[in-house]
Amino acid sequence: MTRTGAQLRVARNAAGVSLRAMAARTNFSKGHLSNIEAGRRTVTPDVVLAYERVLGDDVDRRGLLTGLAATAVGSTAVAELIRRGFTAALHADASVDTWLERVESYGHQYMTCGAAHLQRKLAADLVVLQQHLEQPALWAAAARLLTTFGKTSGDVDEAVSWYRLANLVADRSEVNCVRVWVRGRAALALAYEGARLPVATEMARQALDIDDRPSPGRLSALVARAQAAAVQGDRANALRLLDDARRVFDVVGSGDLISDFAVPEWRFHTFASMLLSRLGDPRAVGEQDAADRTRPRELARFATHIELHRGLMVARAGDVEIGKAYARAALNRLPADEHSQSLKLLLAEVEGVQPTRQDPASGSSK
Known part of the structure; x- marks a missing residue:
């Protein structure tokens, strides 16, 4: 039994909570928690x-989470993380x-810098921020940073794990707009990439259920559900949800702000472009x-995102090899250190488009 698993089991038993009850209250399966412990x-x-x-105070929150945060970024980065974390803490x-x-x-740096540039800085700040969570308002800040x-x-699997953690931290903040944003943004990240659609759909549903008022989080959740429907070929629901999202955007669209926490006009057009390209809808242009x-x-x-959308649109329209070549060339023009996970998964989606089969008797497409 690992030390952390044993601590979780001791804390659960001390609080008088059965494994079955813990599973019901955390939404993890009983078998999964048993294996963890x-x-x-x-x-x-x-x-x-x-x-x-x-369980509250029965779990040593700081010790457990600090250790996990240090190892989650990979063993080669632990020394750098510790150095940055202590340096930040001292000041x-x-x-x-x-x-x-x-x-x-x-939020601004995410839009303008590569992920590799941000990861270690974020990890160090998260290690420091854990030590200040006695202030309830900081749970909301932590949830956004974790996302x-x-x-x-x-x-993708690691991302989902962090998104789930961010959801729990957002719930601790008790700030509904943050609870909605964290779930909606995570759902959008997954659905835009065409990854883990059941998880994306569930997080989007949770976001929409928490608060029905227009907000950036609700907008992201609606776009996420629309993207998931488009990936699954559900054209009618995809377009309906996109229209719902457009109405929310008309209320909460945020001008020219460059931030991951904002949805200005260009960004909504990018979301719509992705969805319509997936459907092969000429309005994507x-x-x-x-x-x-x-x-x-x-x-x-983000200009490269649009170029990949164009490649996807061409491939979906029937010129499969031309679309694939266009998408590959577009990504190759971008410096390698700016090749985000989203761009790589989008290229994989274009590469996965198959030529339309023809019925030899009628000449019709299958």
Whole structure:
């Protein structure tokens, strides 16, 4: 039995909570938690925080989560993480305003810098931020940073684990707009990439159920559900949900702000372009042109998104090899250190388009 798994089991037993009850209250299966406690499966941050949320002070929150955060970024980065974390802690200002400013800075950096540039900085700040969570308002800041950290992971399964942890942290904040945003943004990240659609759909549903008022989080959740429907070939629902999202955008669209926490005009056009390209809908061309026309010049990575959408649209329209070649060339023009997980998965989606089969008797497509 691992030390962490054993601690979770001791804390659960001390609180008088059965394994079955813990499974029901954390939404993990009884078998999965049993394996975690017995050391047969690796403890992940979302499981640790789920126990802490249910059991409260019976779990040593700081010790467990600090250790997990240090190892989650990979063994080769641990020394650098420790150095950065202690350096930041020595000069840290624990005020809520300081952390909120830092969160907004990361929102801007996510749009303008590569994931590799952000990951270690984010990890170090998250290690420090854990030590200040006695201030309830900082749970909301932590939830947003954890979501951003998940998007820098470069691995879908790892990203999902961080998104789940961010959901739990957001719930601890008790700030509904943050609870909605964290779930909606995670769902959008997955659905835009065509990855883990059941997880994306469930997180989007949760976001929409928490609060029905227009907000950036609700907008992301609606777009996520629309993208998932498009990937699954459900054209009618995809277009309906896109229209719902457009109505929310008309209320909460955010001008020219360059931030992952905002949805300006160019970004909504990018979402619509992706969805319509997946459907092979010719209206995608108008969305692509609008995205290029309204997007800030410095966001070259997002210009590449649109070029990949064009490749996908061409492939879906029947010129499969031309579309694939166009998409490959577009990604190759972007410096390799800016090849995000989203771009790589989008190229894989284009590469996966198959030629339309023809019925030899009638000449019709199958």
